[in-house]
Amino acid sequence: MRIALTLAMLALALPAYAAGHAVQIKGMKFSPARLAVATGDTITFTNGDSKRHTATALDGSFDTGRLAAGKSATVRVTAAGKHDFKCMFHPSMKGTVTAK
Numbered sequence: 001m002r003i004a005l006t007l008a009m010l011a012l013a014l015p016a017y018a019a020g021h022a023v024q025i026k027g028m029k030f031s032p033a034r035l036a037v038a039t040g041d042t043i044t045f046t047n048g049d050s051k052r053h054t055a056t057a058l059d060g061s062f063d064t065g066r067l068a069a070g071k072s073a074t075v076r077v078t079a080a081g082k083h084d085f086k087c088m089f090h091p092s093m094k095g096t097v098t099a100k
């Protein structure tokens with residue numbers, strides 16, 4: 001009985017309902033720049049610019065690494081809270097992910 005309960009709790013903890021979000025990088029901007037997500041959700045950043053960019057959380061919670069033109073990367077948000085992010089190459093490019 002105890003084992004069954006543990007398995008049931010594990011199943012609930014799995015990210016079965018994790019949603020995927022998409023952010024376009026275009027014209028030196030993140031679009032959208034502000035996202036509300038649930039902990040465990042993924043965000044796919046796609047670089048539509050001719051320059052390379054990154055989406056790097058200031059708190060280190062996620063980082064796409066260098067994204068060349070036309071490339072995309074998917075990160076998972078595993079920590080709740082407000083995560084400001086920016087492009088490592090262009091500090092004026094900023095955004096915020098808020099995870100519940």
Ligand SMILES: [Cu+2]
Pocket residue numbers: 052053054087088089090093
């Ligand atoms: Cu950039």
